[in-house]
Amino acid sequence: MKAPQAPRGTQDILPHEQPYWDLVRSIAAGVAADYGFQRIDTPMFEETGVFERGVGEGTDIVEKEMYTFEDKGGASITLRAEGTAPVVRAYLEHGMFKLPQPVKLYYVCPIFRYERPQAGRFRQHHQFGVEALGEIDPALDAEVIELLWTLYARLDLKELSLQINSIGDEKCRPRYLDELRSYYRAHLHEVCDDDRVRFEKNPLRLLDCKVPSCQGIADRAPHSAEFLCDECREHFAGLRHGLELRGLDYHVNFRLVRGLDYYTKTVFEIWPAHGGSQSTIGGGGRYDGLAEQLGGRRTPGIGFGTGIERIILNYKQAHPEGLAPPAPDVFVIALGSAERDAAAQIATELRRAGVATASTYGDRGMGAQFKAAGNSGARFALILGPDELASGQASLKDLRSAATDGKQLAVPLSHVVAEVKAQLAS
RNA sequence: GUGGUCGUAGCUCAAUCGGCAGAGCUCUGGAUUGUGGCUCCAGCGGUUGUGGGUUCAAAUCCCAUCGACCACCCCA
The missing domain is CATH 3.30.930.10 (Bira Bifunctional Protein; Domain 2)
Structure with a gap:
């Protein structure tokens, strides 16, 4: 089919x-x-x-x-x-x-x-x-x-x-159309076939004919504004x-x-x-x-x-530079099953607080998740791995510029929403 | 509705005279079992718009059809 x-x-x-x-x-x-x-x-x-x-x-x-x-x-x-x-x-x-x-x-x-x-x-x-x-x-x-x-x-x-x-x-307008018709009547032998139809059907349209040989005639036609x-x-x-x-x-x-x-x-x-x-x-x-x-x-x-x-x-x-599609504020990255569960709950909290939040699905590696985060255009990555979970924290990383590369902020899980909102506002 | 140009991977395009359908980008995985952009490797991806015809053999030639584009008609 x-x-x-x-x-x-x-x-x-x-x-x-x-x-x-x-x-x-x-x-x-x-x-x-x-x-x-x-x-x-x-x-x-x-x-x-x-x-x-x-x-x-x-x-x-x-x-x-x-x-x-x-x-x-x-x-x-x-x-x-x-x-x-x-x-x-x-x-x-x-x-x-x-x-x-x-x-x-x-x-x-x-x-x-x-x-x-x-x-x-x-x-x-x-x-x-x-x-x-x-x-x-x-x-x-x-x-x-x-x-x-x-x-x-x-x-x-x-x-x-x-x-x-x-x-x-x-x-x-009738008076003008009479004038326009009588002008064109004298030129009917030199205009295009379409114009001869327009002459009968809709004389105003004679004026915007695009055939080159009709241009001079249209240019010299009487103006409606004068009638x-x-x-x-x-x-x-x-x-x-x-x-x-x-x-x-x-x-x-x-x-x-x-x-x-x-x-x-x-x-x-x-x-x-x-x-x-x-x-x-x-x-x-x-x-x-x-x-x-x-x-x-x-x-x-x-x-x-x-x-x-x-x-x-x-x-x-x-504007050849174009418009960027909308991007999430935060991309949540989780490594491990328990961490994914915790990440899902944090994502729910973030969204309830009006923070646009994205993530990958399934069991994907850290590299793949960061790549997806980069592609998404998200401003921040919120990383939740075994290390973070063990200490009751998440890592917050600014993805936008190389200047902040490597620097990550450790945020207690209970403060993630407030910290993300503060960072987004800065 | 009229006349013309053109259809090859999701995108941009190759493919000599009619002779094995390819590359770059994107995407997925890996190099790196915890860090994206750069680099390297691999993979996914095709009834060459569709249908017919000619031919030993068709992306390539012919016909039809669908679609895009260009000029008309006319409009935004």
């Missing part, structure tokens, strides 16, 4: 990788708390309509990337394909519009999309995201972007750039003012559009300087029409999602 493999595009997060995950999750939770965001967990799956209506029927996510199945009751279920729509669904379902606004929520969760995997792109990946609902002030947009930037800064990620744009709203209505223009100015107030450098990128239908006004992405074609590390925007799309009352919102796998990728590039 063939041994099974993890399904395509999924991966096991092994113990040596966990320190990176712990670090990112704890810093993310800390930043969220500093900005007044509270955690929410939504189900791993939703009624399919949450994504169809929320994200948009014409988007790639809905059209070809959802893990959708029928459950035994006949309901159409979809694995969480995106973070924002479920949070907005929960906001409406639980009447959070009755709470003081804005409601500021964050999540850390897996996302599932049926895509062709590459480095930094998976069928199951994880996102940290925030959503601030019920407020239209562009200062909130700036604060959300600042939050994301702060997360990366606390992780000391290098060479990131903030790209922003405004794609207008229901009132002014904004008064409200959107003021909002965009407010956003830029807010970013400047906060000392955040940004590039207005008029070719920045995003693949989800619900965005209005503000859109933004954060890019690493280097990286492949799917290197965007985080992105988001404003979605003032989403709640209504989902059948609720009109509620403005702004948020982002950032990929934890991609953050870790960038973190490792910025």
Whole structure:
């Protein structure tokens, strides 16, 4: 029988990788708390309509990337394909519009999309995201972007750039799309085949075509920011003012559009300087029409999602020295059967006192036990042999440096826990 | 979903024209029946991703399939 493999595009997060995950999750939770965001967990799956209506029927996510199945009751279920729509669904379902606004929520969760995997792109990946609902002030947009930037800064990620744009709203975007279409209509004979499809289906996407021969045409296309209505223009100015107030450098990128239908006004992405074609590390925007799309009352919102796998990728590039896995405080070494029994009792006492304690198992030689102690990364070895037991003592040895090599402290068995705690604190 | 590159031990990689599947690291034991890191010795570890085909003979050539990676599509 063939041994099974993890399904395509999924991966096991092994113990040596966990320190990176712990670090990112704890810093993310800390930043969220500093900005007044509270955690929410939504189900791993939703009624399919949450994504169809929320994200948009014409988007790639809905059209070809959802893990959708029928459950035994006949309901159409979809694995969480995106973070924002479920949070907005929960906001409406639980009447959070009755709470003081804005409601500021964050999540850390897996996302599932049926895509062709590459480095930094998976069928199951994880996102940290925030959503601030019920407020239209562009200062909130700036604060959300600042939050994301702060997360990366606390992780000391290098060479990131903030790209922003405004794609207008229901009132002014149609006018811009007409303008964009008429511009492209004159160039249809010289653009790529994909662009001709985009022209019909989703003209905004014309702007981020990567075919070299289409670049010049996209560069000279009309800018959405020049066709904004008064409200959107003021909002965009407010956003830029807010970013400047906060000392955040940004590039207005008029070719920045995003693949989800619900965005209005503000859109933004954060890019690493280097990286492949799917290197965007985080992105988001404003979605003032989403709640209504989902059948609720009109509620403005702004948020982002950032990929934890991609953050870790960038973190490792910025910190080549890596993160050490957690190590025990004390490694207990015992020689002889009675000594192993005594060592087991001491280990129990140490652990009760909150001291991380490890040992080998079975009847292993002193050399092997010291080798295991060294490999474990333990700070101290606590040695319990016939000599020690006979005198009611244990030997405590600092394993970290050669400087203390050879020196061992004799500690009465009754004082081992107190002495170890004192040594660890020093 | 499209096009391409690549799969040999847990990891990094060798293997000449198609001719006995190897090394380093890791791990285990020993040198040292009470002291880790350094050194030396030995051992464990393989259906060469999987399945088929060609051949006296396949890691090597052919087909399929699974997976990783790269460029698209698109995203985090």
